[in-house]
Amino acid sequence: MAMHFSEREYTQRMDRLTAQMREEKLDAILLFAQESMYWLTGYDTFGYCFFQTLVVKSDGSKVLLTRSADLRQARHTSNISDIRIWVDRANADPSVDLKDLLNELDLLGARIGVEYDTHGMTGRTAHLVDRQLMNFCEMIDASALVGKLRLLKSEAEIACTTEAAHLADLALDEAIRLTKAGANEADILAAMQGAIFAGGGDYPANEFIIGSGADALLCRYKAGRRTLSEHDQLTLEWAGVSAHYHAAMMRTIVIGAPEPRQVELFEACREAIQAIELVLRPGNTFGTVFDVHARIMDERGLARHRLNACGYSLGARFSPSWMEQQMFHAGNPQEIEPGMTLFVHMIIMDSESGFAMTLGQTYLTTEEAPKALSRHPLTLLTA
DSSP states (O other): OOOOHHHHHHHHHHHHHOOOOOOOOTTTEEEOOOHHHHHHHHHSGGGGGSSOOOOTTTTTTTTEEEEEGGGGHHHHHHHOEEEEEEEOOOOOOOOHHHHHHHHTTTOOOEEEEEOOOSSSHHHHHHHHHHHHHTSSSSSOOOOTHHHHHHHSHHHHHHHHHHHHHHHHHHHHHHHHHHSTTBHHHHHHEEEEEEEHHTTTTTOSSSSEEEEGGGGGGGSSSOOOOOBOOSSSSEEEEEEEEEEEEEEEEEEEEEEOOHHHHHHHHHHHHHHHHHHHHHHTTTBHHHHHHHHHHHHHHHTOOOOTSSSSSSEEEEBBTTOOEEEEEEEEEHHHHHHHHTTOOEEEEEEEETTTTTEEEEEEEEEEOSSSOOOOOOOOOSSOOEO
C-alpha cells in the first residue's frame, strides 16, 4: 500500500473518531468528504466527484462504497479491506446500494451521522440518500465531526505541513527572481508550481491566485495571462503542498517605485499580522483573531477595503478548496489550541485608488507564541 502515515497513526485517528461517535451516540457515520476518508484511512483519489461513501461503525469497522474505477485506487492507497462497488449503468441509484449495505451491517433503525457539508456530497446525492434512508434510520448532520478532530495536527501531520511551507518558500523565491517589468505572468506561475513539483510536492487543492494591474485586486484565480508593465502590482496567493497538506502564503509585489498609498496599505497589513501574532495562542478564539484584524484596519480607515475574514485552518484538503472548515471571522467561538496549522492573511483591495496589498503566511500554534512556518520576512516586496 502507498500510504503516507504509519499504521499506528491511522489507529489513533480511528480511536479518536469512534470515541467522538460514542460521545455523540452515533452507531455509524457516512463519510462523504474526501479529506475525511484520506485522514482516516489513507484513501487518496479524486473520485469523490462521483457518489462514494465510507461507512464507519462505532466499533471501528469500515466499508467503502465506490465505483469500479476506484477499486484499485482504494486497495493501493488505503487500509480499507472491505470495498463494495456500485455499478455504473443507465438510471443507476447508488443510494439503493448504500441502503442495502447498511441493512447488511445491521444498522436498521440506527442513529447515523452524515457528512452533508462537503464537496463530495452534491445536492442530488443528498436528495437520494435522504429519500432512501429517512425511514430506515435516524439521520444526524455530522458534517463538522471529523473536521473538528482534524483541527489538531499530529507530529506526523505537522512534519508534512512544515515540508509544505518549505516548498511554498521555494515558490516565492522563484516569484521574486522572475517578477520585473516585461515579465509574463505565465512564466512566474510556471516557475512557482514547478518549484513545488521539483521539491516533491503535490498539486494544490485550488488554483494559485495570480493577477497584475487591475487584476491584482482579485482574490480568486481567473483565466488569462498578462505582461507586467514598468509601474505595476502583482498579487500572488499560493500553497506549498506535501502529501495533500497545505501551507499557504500571500504577497503583493510592487513593480517600480512604490506609491505612498501602497506603502500605507502594506504597513496596515504588517501591523495587523504582528498584532494577530500576539493573540494567536491558547486562551483566545478564532473570532478574537478577526476582531484584531478588523480593529486595526478600521482604525486606519480601511473598513470598506478589507474582507470579512482574515484566514482559516489548513490541512490535508482536496479540490476545489484548500481551506478547512474553521475561519477567522466575526463571532467564531472556536478556541485556539496548540498543534493547529493556521493561515493568516491580510487582503486590502482599494478600488478607489486602484491599489491592492496582501500579506499572509501559515503558522503553527504552540503553548505560547505561534511559529511562522515561512523563512521569508514580512517585508514589502518590490521589483
